[in-house]
Amino acid sequence: MTTVSLSFRPPAPKPRETPLGPLGLIAALRRNPLEIWTQAHYEEPVLVGRTFFGDRAVVSDPAGVRRILLDNAANYRKDDLQLRILRPALGTGLLTSEGDAWRAQRRLLAPLFTPRQVAAFSDAMAAATRAGVDRLARLRPAWIVDMSHEMARLTLEILEHTLFSTGLGRDASDFQQQVSRYFETVGRIDPFDLLGLPDFLPRLGRLRGQATLDWFAGAVDDIVAARRRLIASDAAAPRDVLTLLLEAQDPETGRGMSEEDLRANIVTFIGAGHETTANALTWTLYLLSQSPSWRARVEAEADAELGAGAIDTLADRMPVTKAVLEESLRLYPPAAMLSRAAIDDDEIAGKKIPAGAVVTVSPFVVHRHRRLWNEPDVFDPERFLGPARDSIDRFAYIPFGAGPRVCIGMGFALQEAIIVLAHLAKSFRFDLAPNHAVRAVQRITLRPHGGMPMIVTPR
Template sequence: MTGSAFIPPHPPRTAEAAPIWRGFFGERARNSVYGWSEKAFEIDHIRRQVFRFTVHIPLDPDAVQRVLQSNAANYAKPDIVKKLIAPMIGRGLLSSDGELWRKQRRIVAASFTPGAVETVAPIFGAAADVQAAHWVDGDTGDMAAEATATTMTIIADTLFSGDARLKTPEAMRNIAASLKAGGEVRVTAILGLPPLPWNKTMREGQRAQKALRRTLADVVRDRFPDGGDDFLGALIRDLIDQFGREEALPLAVDNAATFYLAGHETTANAVTWTLYTLSAQPDLQEQVAEEVRAALAEDDAATLADRVPLLRRVLDETLRLYPPVPRFDRQAIGEDELSGTRVEPGDIISIWPWVLHRHKALWDDPDMFDADRFLPEAKAEQHRFQYIPFGAGSRICVGMRFSIVEALTILAHWLAAWRFAPAPGHTVRPVGTVTLKPENGLPLVRHRRD
């Protein structure tokens, strides 16, 4: 086992599943990873009636594979999800299905090949160094905010030619407000109501979404139709070729919003949680620091991520315990069967990495941190669909390689130069909305290694 026994925090669990109505009030309504029962981490399928929806939660990797791969044609993005995210990302890659999804996937995939990621990898380290330049030895900083600012800069620089409008503090606040509201809007959607601004979080979130869409629309229009020599430029030109100018313009805005929002938030969360797990395990942190300093000494940014195997295992184990997106959903088009349970057309299939990654039938001591789970020989024993931090199947995250290399590079630069320790008096608490973040950020004490 790498490191000493360490059990990172998770919300308390009940003996039995709570009534459905409890999910619409209090902490369960605000935090999707709160209030799970112990039983959920032991059984292979959950079926519940949530008002007008029948919801299935498959917890057997074979069933998850059926939904995401072997019978994926029967499981589309749910109508309710499309309605929830349409105000922000419209008909972009994340929310589309069928031929529209396939055409957009082919267009954007070229920007995320291993070769394309290697080309922009030096930008990752440079952004990490710039962000750390203002840190003071012995100070305490919110590493969630630091990681978010860094990944936002990277997305703006690599995909949008460094457009200054996408790197402002206001843009970062708008993203946070949009995601926070996204976690609450599901309540009204499940009840069949429009996403009304019924509280402060919803009102602020809707204002933030509109502001982000206006900014991104301006960025796209300024580049339309010629584009430029970056991701956005290629996206615009390819969309025009595929769909024509009239349809290409809104699709370009939709995809710009998709990759700007999702492209940095999930990576920032991965970096944040990894810094937390290492800060709580100082001996392991020192091992990682030694490895990354040796790797950085070779001065080859393009291959750095492939030369830090211990850090990669730490990242993978952190993503197991704190998957950046704790849930995602599909909707059945036709009849099917999952783990012996009948699925009807229209049923919602809710995939929960948060539960799968901690399931007692799939992992030994599942709540304990152990990076050796991801040694090659241990990984070979795992079911491909028991560990899905980036999704799986044909709709696996197109930016997965980009995100992994980005996270490893940021972490390598920061851990080589700085030592991180928990902030006295601060309790780390995971909160799930659209993504999984530590509540009130992650304050850590930073000490310069030199």
């Protein structure tokens, strides 16, 4: 391995020496929540304190993370700030519902994400990827392309061939633009929400996001109407997420899904199912562009393995690519902050968590924590290769969360990302556009500010 890959420290905000005051915190949360973290956050297992906004805890200790997300998960509900940002678009779909409503939806949708079912999606994923590769190949050689935009379009097209197999009824790039606009507007944390001010007070971001919400409502109406027509006709409807949602009957209650929850879940699976994976892919292409030795290894693996066996075994045959992807998810976890509100008092790592406290588990901080990782800010996929991988604590590496609310699409996303990376690495080489400064910004997901302009050269 060369020194280049060992010493490469991809850009991240410098941890603060001291915590921000209330106004500074509001400004930083609005600008880029990654900027609020202090050195203590990266060094201490648990920080608890009373702030201007109420009781707050930041937990990075793996045993504490385990307690919140798994062992005592029933004591932690999704917190109000998060729900205020997500619910206007996602209603009470799987990501944003709680209690029995959540359990019923999860039970219903789980069969679509079993390893077997996900493997069955791999041919469709590969076909959509090849179409994306053809699109890039038609560009002029050495053209500069915003790969963040391209990846969002491709992951959306993959959804259209898997979970929504008769398509979304609108152009993928329109969808992609609307989702992106929503994240940029409503995804900015609003000071009114931070202060817990009532909902009747208008939020600028939400007003700006309303047009996008209206656009989504129209698109979802069309999707549902088209599928209902298909189910009503004698034609066999595909067994995808849409048919499952429409035919849903809770096994315990026998009830179908309400119209409202149906719509919420359609938007949830479009939103959660493409933007996260697109960001993971974009960050991975960027990291590889800065690490010639790892890029060469990924290219060699793609050359050897793509087409050398069944597509649903690709992830197992590409351990280096998988390690690079996992390292990318460590350094730039698309879901950079998970938060919960404590229902009752609890204790974590000897510290009292009072009822009502907002508890944050930040994958971004946990993945760069000084006590948990060697050289935490250095890009080194070797951590995820061979026996080294086994020594990583399950609760120190949480790009997909953990416990009952773990990402339902984890297997889907990992398989998809490997298929896409293999095809891209086999066909092209990606270099960062000259003079482009890369900066990670958290807007619901962790995105590269200003996109990721890259020179795409056919190999």
